Amino acid sequence: MGGENGCFRFGARLVRGRWFMLFGAMLIMCGSGQTYIYSSYSKVLQTTLGYDEEEMNLITFYRDFAAYVAIFGGLVCEVAPPWVVLLIGAIFNFVGFIMTWVAVMHKIPRPAAWETGLYVAIGTTSPNFSNTIALVICVKNFPESRGVVLGLMKGMVGLTAAIVTQIYLGIFPNDPRGLILVTAVFPTLFYLAFMFTIRTVEAERQPNELRVFLKFFYLTIVLALFLMVVNLLEKYIDVTKNDHVISAAFVFILLLLPLSLVIKEEAVLSGLETHDRLNYRTRYEVSAIDEKPQASAAPHQEHNKPSSSVSCFANIFKKPERGEDHSILQAMFSVDMLYIFFITLCGYGTGLTAYDHFGRLGQALAKKERLVSSIVSLVSIWNYYGRVYSGFLSELLLLKWKVPRSIVSTIMLILQSIGLLLFAYPEIPGAYYVASVTLGFTLGAQVPINLAIISELFGLKYYATLLNFAQLYSPLALYLMNTKFTRVIYAKEAIKDVIAQGKDPALVKDPVCEGSHCFRLSFSILALISFIGALISLKFASRTREFYRGDLYKKFRTKNSRDEDTFRRFRGEKYQKFGEEQRKASETQMGQHCNKR
Incomplete structure (x- = not known):
């Protein structure tokens, strides 16, 4: 039993x-x-x-x-x-x-x-x-x-x-x-x-x-x-x-x-x-209610609720310090969120556009359909690697050297701009394959970095809403870079090809462009936009440098854990252990409990 x-x-x-x-x-x-x-x-x-x-x-x-x-x-x-x-x-x-x-x-x-x-x-x-x-x-x-x-x-x-x-x-x-x-x-x-x-x-x-x-x-x-x-x-x-x-x-x-x-x-x-x-047991303080002292009585809290709701709009531009919990509107109208918007626009917009035209580029280069399909599948796998590696890399750099996460974002955007340039000049030997790996990795790498930055700058109280608000940038960026820009240029290049063949463009339905020139102009401009995003990200890193030099996660640490706390090894692993004062207090409580029994 x-x-x-x-x-x-x-x-x-x-x-x-x-x-x-x-x-x-x-x-x-x-x-x-x-x-x-x-x-x-x-x-x-x-x-x-x-x-x-x-x-x-x-x-x-x-x-x-x-x-x-x-x-x-x-x-x-x-x-x-x-x-x-x-x-x-x-x-x-x-x-x-x-x-x-x-x-x-x-x-x-x-x-x-x-x-x-x-x-x-x-x-x-x-x-x-x-x-x-x-x-x-x-x-x-x-x-x-x-x-x-x-x-x-x-x-x-x-x-x-x-x-x-x-x-x-x-x-x-x-x-x-x-x-x-x-x-x-x-x-x-x-x-x-x-x-x-x-x-x-x-x-x-x-x-x-x-x-x-x-x-x-x-x-x-x-x-x-x-x-x-x-x-x-x-x-x-x-x-x-x-x-x-x-x-x-x-x-x-x-x-x-x-x-x-x-x-x-x-x-x-x-x-x-x-x-x-x-x-x-460690109790994480993950909400604003937990972080504030509970000295006030419940009736007093209820009395204060209307005033806090009234002051919500009045305090939009009276934002708390970075890392503290922001309201939804305070975060949305902050300068930091504006930086994130432009970084996302330049990063996601160019990367997703290139990904959307990957198959069409292979067709223009007369690549075999099976090969193009295989490369597209591999891009998805590299996208996974980018997401996972960037999360670990940015975390390690932050823990060891207090490097802002946007530095990693800057590196990824520079690599992405190089990949886009390779797409623009696919006649370079191996450019198509190297660019596919670069694009998949860097596009995936941007996702966790941006989401982590939002959680660190604006707190976790309204993270669910801010998370989805930031993800709205992706379809907007794709619409601007893809529908309104790249597809238009591709259509013009396709019409030029039809005219060069001596055909009437009006009689050709869905003209197709063939050759390495089809995406040269559009992808060159996309590469430039991605590089501009890297510069914005670098400026953002400079802007948040002092914030990341501080103790970002201080408020999440246990109240029982202090400098004199000890650690214990068990089966090769290391685990947190109470300090001696906490141990004595706990043993005293256990002894009193036993005496009562």
């Missing part, structure tokens, strides 16, 4: 721990990249439902519109408990994609393009809830490792398309419509399974925390490498149904493998507590 009770207690401790919460968040993020899957099933929508190009553009518009309602998801996260937010995300995901699947299976009358677009938009909206709440809770549970956490979480989002595709091929190898069904079911199950796991957790602050994250990182690298190899093999060899099933099974095993780390870490912590007969 004692053994059974011990196992039960350990199991209860396991699911309540923040490492299990991190594991659940990683799986949720694996199902939060529905936007990246659209290109894989859009052709199925067009061929099955018989939509023309104009109708498909309308559906794409609905999909993109879902990104603009992301800020409402952030507002919901501010007021609703995490399980409610995840439940909303699960409902949106299942309803949106199951209706899309029902339509392509002809189980309902053929919907109009706007109806299908609405279904896709509903399904694509779900990450606005699941993605946001998982990120915010993880940052609040690991505030002193937020760069690493954001990189790891966002990296898993980048693998969504590859993961879902492998699972779909294992179940419906000969039916592309099955991808939509898997997209409806797979993320929904994860949202519901970890609905009550994603929450703020009171847990130990460990000096070996970064080492544990590195172990998670290594396991996700194995997953990314496996997906990359499988993806390439599928394009160059004939793969049987059994091969797809085995591949899908391996993906599931690799997804569950981090659970072994969670069990090991909780077992070590449990053993340490048993060894010392003390329970070390």
Whole structure:
């Protein structure tokens, strides 16, 4: 019985721990990249439902519109408990994609393009809830490792398309419509399974925390490498149904493998507590309510609520110090947020535009379709590496040398501008391949850095809303750089080619440009814009240099942890231990309790 009770207690401790919460968040993020899957099933929508190009553009518009309602998801996260937010995300995901699947299976009358677009938009909206709440809770549970956490979480989002595709091929190898069904079911199950796991957790602050994250990182690298190899093999060899099933099974095993780390870490912590007969708990102050003294009585707090709400708009331009909790409007109208806006515009806008035209550039260079498809797949994997590595790199530089995160952003934007120049001059030997790696890595690297900067400058009180507000910059940047600029220049180059061939441009539908000159002007200008973004980021680093030289995470540290605190090693790992005064006080309390008994 004692053994059974011990196992039960350990199991209860396991699911309540923040490492299990991190594991659940990683799986949720694996199902939060529905936007990246659209290109894989859009052709199925067009061929099955018989939509023309104009109708498909309308559906794409609905999909993109879902990104603009992301800020409402952030507002919901501010007021609703995490399980409610995840439940909303699960409902949106299942309803949106199951209706899309029902339509392509002809189980309902053929919907109009706007109806299908609405279904896709509903399904694509779900990450606005699941993605946001998982990120915010993880940052609040690991505030002193937020760069690493954001990189790891966002990296898993980048693998969504590859993961879902492998699972779909294992179940419906000969039916592309099955991808939509898997997209409806797979993320929904994860949202519901970890609905009550994603929450703020009171847990130990460990000096070996970064080492544990590195172990998670290594396991996700194995997953990314496996997906990359499988993806390439599928394009160059004939793969049987059994091969797809085995591949899908391996993906599931690799997804569950981090659970072994969670069990090991909780077992070590449990053993340490048993060894010392003390329970070390660190309470993170992750909200403004926790950070303020609780001296005032409840009636007095209620009396002050109206005045604080009235002063909300009056204090928009009376902002607190960097690192303190800002209101939503204070953050939005700050000069720091303006810097972030321009950095994002120059970085995301140019990178996403190049990514969108990658296939067309390969076509212009007369590359084989299979090769272009393989390179595009590899860009997604490099995007994952960029997200994860930049999170770890910026965190290490910050911890060791107090280097502002925007310095890393500056380096990435410079590398991105070099990659864009290589795209502009693809006749250089190997330029197309080197540029693809550079673009994928640098584009992914910008994501966790910008999100970490926002959390550090403006606090975590309204991080859910500010997170989604900043992510609105991406579709805006893509619209300006892509739709209004690059596509226009490409169309002009294509018309020049048609005229050079002696044809009437008016008689040619959807003219295509061929040759290395097609994107030379547009990508050269994009490279210049990216470099300007690097200069802005460098200026931003200078502006925030003094802030990053200070102790950013002082308010998150335990009240019990002081300079004279000691540390203890257990099974090769290092864990925080109370100072001698706290130990004596705890032992005295335990002795008094025993005497009373």
